[in-house]
Amino acid sequence: MDIAQFFDKEVEEHAKLVQTLGPAIKEPFLRLCESCRTSIRQGGKILFFGNGGSAADAQHLATEIVVRYKVNRRALPAIALTTDTSILTATANDFSFEEIFSRQVEALARPGDVAIGISTSGKSPNVLKALEAARAAGAVAAGFAGRDGGTMVGCADPLIIVPSSVTARIQEMHILIGHMLCEAIEADFA
Ligand SMILES: O=C(CO)[C@@H](O)[C@H](O)[C@H](O)[C@H](O)COP(=O)(O)O
Numbered sequence: 001m002d003i004a005q006f007f008d009k010e011v012e013e014h015a016k017l018v019q020t021l022g023p024a025i026k027e028p029f030l031r032l033c034e035s036c037r038t039s040i041r042q043g044g045k046i047l048f049f050g051n052g053g054s055a056a057d058a059q060h061l062a063t064e065i066v067v068r069y070k071v072n073r074r075a076l077p078a079i080a081l082t083t084d085t086s087i088l089t090a091t092a093n094d095f096s097f098e099e100i101f102s103r104q105v106e107a108l109a110r111p112g113d114v115a116i117g118i119s120t121s122g123k124s125p126n127v128l129k130a131l132e133a134a135r136a137a138g139a140v141a142a143g144f145a146g147r148d149g150g151t152m153v154g155c156a157d158p159l160i161i162v163p164s165s166v167t168a169r170i171q172e173m174h175i176l177i178g179h180m181l182c183e184a185i186e187a188d189f190a
């Protein structure tokens, strides 16, 4: 592998993405920030979920809301639904893999919470089902997607779509946007 070539290609792809991404995501991103800030101010919480690399992103972002992003401040309420192996395996084993997140949303989500489903294809059934459960619970059902947004278009709102067909690039942008969200939330409670 030629590392310099790898970096050059990555930087070129990121530069292309960020050119259009800012204006494209501004409206849903600002609404998502406001939903999260309002939810926390009113005693709500943020629930993150996704598969594979997006499961790691769910845990990454929940951690930075509970613990800290850049500022020492009080703990804020967030949870990743991707960590409890007993709940995940029992739900998949006893019911279906499609329900591993929605079962937890049914148990934990309350009106005014914000659920954030992360899916680079926008099509993962367990993410879609959890978004449906979030809406049924009276929570905001928001999403981070990729490509054309997939089935999350119409299932998640606000929906932030990274218009790339490369999963790794989508994830890199999801974390960049997720860090911006953490910064916006943290600024409200610093
Ligand atoms: O992180 C990566 C690829 O970069 C993979 O683990 C990826 O997350 C998995 O293939 C996921 O199952 C993809 O699901 P989704 O993003 O389409 O919802």
Ligand SMILES: [Zn+2]
Binding pocket: 060, 064, 179
């Ligand atoms: Zn981080």
